Amino acid sequence: MNSQNGRPLILKVEDLVTRFNTPEGVVHAVNGVSFELHEGETIGVVGESGCGKSVTMHSILQLIPRPPGKIIRGRALFHDEDLIHLAPEEIRHVRGAQIGMIFQDPMTSLNPVITIGKQVAEPLMLHLGMNKADAQKRVIELLELVGISQAENRIGQYPHQFSGGMRQRVMIAMALACNPQILIADEPTTALDVTIQAQIVELVKKLRDELGMAVIWITHDLGIVAGLAQRVLVMYAGFIIEESLVKELYINPQHPYTLGLLRSLPRLDSNEHQRLTTIPGLPPILMNEPKGCPFSPRCPYRFERCAENPPLLEIEVGHRAACWWNVQEGKPRND
């Protein structure tokens, strides 16, 4: 599969395995993740805390602390270059230039003692070799692009003089400074109020369409993904357990975990009071070498075959799920 709707492939991640050595033991954070991203495409990566969604993206950009983290194997091909095995100075040319990133907490991702103007100018001077005057001009343009009014007056201000939503806009301006081909957004709206979240989501959608970049949006919120992504990866215990076009996923979820998540959400759009369906048990502890299907201890459809960990099985074109059981038809899947 080289293209989706004729779009060329831009990032191809293959069999990524990341572990952390901790005093309590080895944490199996990412256990063989493979996915593709096409030019201009938005994918949503969905999962609960500890499912490996952030570690996957951080591994690709060599952002995990090593040690204790270790990338055991895998490749992340970006324009035929394997990001995971690039030298530190080479990956720095990719990060913040060709691939931009925004994080959950805009309060801690900005340096509190450096003015906003200087922080946004840094990638411009570093990656594009702009001089101070040009960089400043571009900073003002960028801040206006992300909806910060009176940008000229605000470049001399410090992060604490900005609200949470405004700081996230500054982060987006920084991420976009060098016209990246990919924007990785790691739960960028989780710390924000819902009206501010709506502002940020609309902003990213608008910029994505104007600038034509691909977006990887990491979130635990199936609602945000529904309105933003074309394709969704659902992660659990360091595995991708389902991958699908967004509409297909919500009408026809194939993995019991995806199905459980969708059923457990209270809905803003339902007038009837229905008891929520719960997923019993607790999210997995990743201290042990994965054996069998990681979701099977919590799965209502578990049967003998689940002792063997299922690979991602193709359900139909573009829709894959890692489950031996056909939840829609109530019988084992023929593999």
Place this chain on the structure above:
Amino acid sequence: MTETLLKVEGLVKHFPILAGVFQRQVGVVHAVDGVTFDVRKGETFGLVGESGCGKSTAGRTILQLYRPTAGNVFFDGIDLVKLKGEELRRLRRRMQMIFQDPYASLNPRMSVGEILAEPLVVHEVAKGQEIRERVDELLNIVRLSPGFAARYPHEFSGGQRQRIGVARALALEPEFIVCDEPISALDVSIQAQVINLLEDLQSQFNLAYLFIAHDLSVVRHISQRVAVMYLGLLVEMAERNELYSHPLHPYTQALLSAVPIPDPFKEEKRQRIILEGDVPSPVNPPSGCHFRTRCPLAEKICAEREPEWREVAPNHWVACHLV
């Protein structure tokens, strides 16, 4: 209609801002600026709003954890604001609180058994063997194994800790519980477990909840009536379905339109009202209507006069000049 259990009238809570060597008062945070509503027996009343709107302060002030600056809180006909010391303490047995952060609201040095026994000991409702039996019973009620009594909070997951918090709130058989963002710190798959538990306990013990949350989907699911708060004031209050299907206040409308719906087909067709800017500081709330600085419909009158809190349809209250 069922009986009123809690009646909040014109509740105000201001916090002084002190500065300088002599700690002179230089300003006031208008956290809660005059809030009126009631909660009926056995009902869930949802209070929604964004961070800093004063919803948590309102919850705490109702329970007299903060003393109100003005206003009255009648619990079963008794004005809590006038009560002090022992009298207040005795009434506290009947109203409890569940906190947002299950990591911070349990003492890490106390075993679960001690945590659950503490209210029983403090209020002298049980002793010796009775306490142990009641602790087992409480763990059973929140579907935790009785064997957990000897363990410490750090041994539990977030969802299990929140169950312990719920068990502690139930220890004295209250009639009213303030649930302050009880599920927002939990994972999605665990949230539904705690919501179902709260619903089961409500029907089992005829509890009334004041359910404080920022998540409008959760509030819709659990509440019978809902009030929306903005910058210290209620802007709208109605029966659940009425509020969600016919929101009248521009803020409620914007808030509802901002919530993502987990349905790509609906999301595709949705028209969002995107509010400009941020919530103003509660130190200097805007004149007139507090929402006018972000309101897409604001007119001259909105800056000049505070909108009246009026009942525009049966049980549907709103504070807006333009409704």
